[in-house]
Amino acid sequence: MVNPWPIEYVTINKVPFERNTKASFCRRPVEMVDTIVLHHSETPSSTTPEDINRLHLSRGTPEDPWYMIAYSYNINSPYSGASAPKAKVTEGRPMDLVGAHAGSDAFVPMDESQKKMWDEGLITCGKENQEFKVNPNMIRDGKIKANVTTIGVVVIGNYAPFSRTNPNGYHRNNPRYPTKSTQDLIARLSCQLQKKYPKITNIKWHNYYNATSCPGSIKEYISKIITQTRKYGCDFK
Amino acid sequence: MRFQITFMIFFVSFYAFGVDDRSMGELFQKYESVMDQKKIELIDEVFTKKFIKESGGKKELISKIKSLPETLTQPQTTMSWKKGLKGEVYFAKLKENNNNKGATSSSEAEFIVIKENGKLKIDGTISDGE
Numbered sequence: 346m347v348n349p350w351p352i353e354y355v356t357i358n359k360v361p362f363e364r365n366t367k368a369s370f371c372r373r374p375v376e377m378v379d380t381i382v383l384h385h386s387e388t389p390s391s392t393t394p395e396d397i398n399r400l401h402l403s404r405g406t407p408e409d410p411w412y413m414i415a416y417s418y419n420i421n422s423p424y425s426g427a428s429a430p431k432a433k434v435t436e437g438r439p440m441d442l443v444g445a446h447a448g449s450d451a452f453v454p455m456d457e458s459q460k461k462m463w464d465e466g467l468i469t470c471g472k473e474n475q476e477f478k479v480n481p482n483m484i485r486d487g488k489i490k491a492n493v494t495t496i497g498v499v500v501i502g503n504y505a506p507f508s509r510t511n512p513n514g515y516h517r518n519n520p521r522y523p524t525k526s527t528q529d530l531i532a533r534l535s536c537q538l539q540k541k542y543p544k545i546t547n548i549k550w551h552n553y554y555n556a557t558s559c560p561g562s563i564k565e566y567i568s569k570i571i572t573q574t575r576k577y578g579c580d581f582k
Numbered sequence: 583m584r585f586q587i588t589f590m591i592f593f594v595s596f597y598a599f600g601v602d603d604r605s606m607g608e609l610f611q612k613y614e615s616v617m618d619q620k621k622i623e624l625i626d627e628v629f630t631k632k633f634i635k636e637s638g639g640k641k642e643l644i645s646k647i648k649s650l651p652e653t654l655t656q657p658q659t660t661m662s663w664k665k666g667l668k669g670e671v672y673f674a675k676l677k678e679n680n681n682n683k684g685a686t687s688s689s690e691a692e693f694i695v696i697k698e699n700g701k702l703k704i705d706g707t708i709s710d711g712e
Contacts, residue, residue, distance in 0.1 A: 365667075387709035389636040400694070400708060403666030403673070410667050415710055446710060507646040509617045509657070510678060510691035512629075513637065513706050517649045551709070558689070559709040 352540045354533035354577055358435045362398045362413050364473075368405070370412035371443035371470040372477060373493055374462055378440065380495040380547040381535055382447055383567065384416065385560040387513060390427070390502035394419040394435045397499070401445075414438055415445035417496035418534060422527040424502060432526060434534055437497075440542075443468070443490075446497030451554035452488035458544075459494060468493055491554050496545075498534065500527060504561030511558060522562045532573035539579045548574075548581050601702065606663050606674060609695065609702045614659065620647060630696065630703045663695070671696055673708070 350357075386392060398414040405411045414437040422432045438444050455463060462468065463484070469477035483490050504521055507514035515521035523531070539545050548567055551559035571581045612628050615621040622644050625634065629643070637643040663674035672695040694705045 385709065387707050389706070391636075399668065400666075400671070401710065403668040403671050404710070405667060406664075407667065508650070509614075510676060510689050511707060512617075512646075512704065513633070514646075516638075516642065516646050556689075557709065 350537055350541055352537060352577075354537045355434050355530060357418070357534075357537075358433055360395060360435055362395070362437070363402060364413040365402055365410050366473045368410045368412040369470055369472050371468060371480065371483070371493070372441060373443050373468045375440045375542055376544055377459055377462055377468065377494055378496055378542060379456075379459070379544050380491075380549055381538065381545060382491075382495045382497050382554070383531065383548065383550045383560050383563055384446060384497055384499040385504045385563055386499050386501045387503050387505070387511065387559065388501065389513070390421070390424055391430050392501050393421070394437060394501075397501075398437075411445060412438075412442075415497060416499040417444055418498045420498065420500045420527070420530055420534065422500060422502070422524070422530055424521060425524050430501075432530055434530065437499075440496060443470075443492050444495070444497045445492060446499075447491035447495050447551070448555035449490070449492070451491035452485050453491045453494055454487070455489050455494070459489065463489060495549070496538075498531070500531065500560065500563055504563050505558040506561075508558075514561075520562065523566050528566055528570050529573060532570050533577060535570070535581065536574045536577040536579035539574075539581070546580065546582055601665070601672065601697075603663070605702055606672070606695070607661070609704070610659075610661050610674065610676065613704065617647060617650065622647060627701070628704055630698045630705045633703075633705050636706075672702070 386397060394414060401411045401414050416437040417440055419435045419437050421430045423429055466479045468483060470480040471477035483493060503513045505511050505514045506517050535548060548571055550564045550567060551557055574581050612624050616624050616628050634640055634643055657678040660677045661674060663672055665672050674693040674695050675690060677690040691707050693707050695702055696705045
């Protein structure tokens with residue numbers, strides 16, 4: 346079997362995900378993507394990508410349901426001091442499909458190449474077995490939906506403190522941070538993605554785009570993760 | 583300190599057989615009693631067994647609840663909910679508007695609610711942005 350990755354810093358598992366064939370989704374050239382957006386799932390660390398897919402298939406409205414898992418990559422990794430779950434990366438929504446993670450109201454500027462791809466009508470939306478069309482709602486004031494130029498990478502777990510709006514969070518007396526191993530896993534995955542898709546040069550986080558507690562304490566470690574990617578020969582902003 | 587919690591419940595789904603805004607509202611009133619008034623005796627009525635286990639057990643969950651800092655003014659809470667499109671799962675959005683010492687902020691969370699032994703209970707929260 347041919348390895349699709351130019352360099353493999355981490356094994357990426359594939360699992361079959363159920364899709365809602367009645368749902369709309371959007372296609373894009375992978376070259377549109379320039380940013381990795383980090384999330385935490387806010388669920389227990391033992392949650393599987395298939396569990397998340399099941400939840401996401403329940404999301405939306407009957408008129409506008411979700412197509413499949415919103416994230417492109419899912420990282421399972423144990424909390425500090427825990428031995429489970431086994432650390433692994435699982436592919437989620439394929440890279441050439443626009444995700445559903447940054448927030449539908451988040452818009453970002455396009456560079457020249459992204460603008461060209463948009464102008465050429467390469468970002469299209471529709472349903473399986475139906476004609477795909479350009480959706481003008483993807484653009485606002487010359488900016489494009491952040492979901493189009495980003496991919497969602499979720500670290501499965503809850504890295505925010507317990508609160509009224511986060512009852513599954515960690516105890517305030519025992520803060521939870523991504524372990525060095527988890528940071529390294531994020532760095533390896535990010536670098537592997539950059540080696541295959543050189544346009545990906547940014548690592549951001551969910552609440553960069555939206556007012557949310559996601560990704561909790563992971564946000565504090567992004568500069569360390571970026572530094573870690575340099576060890577693998579990558580360069581992120 | 584007096585609690586003034588305002589619930590505004592919007593019935594979103596017409597597909598929620600056997601579940602209505604009243605039963606969902608009651609669940610979240612109990613939830614706020616647990617979180618704000620530390621009525622920990624209601625924990626089993628509010629959370630699923632799985633949630634309590636995944637929280638580190640009842641003792642740990644109680645400790646977390648008791649660790650919540652006191653606020654000068656209880657947040658005004660708005661709750662809306664809808665039935666999930668697949669299976670018997672409900673998503674309840676809780677939005678808090680905090681007005682503490684004149685500083686206003688808001689936060690929201692989306693709760694996963696399921697039926698356990700015929701009763702609605704909180705099974706967790708979910709963070710996804712669409």
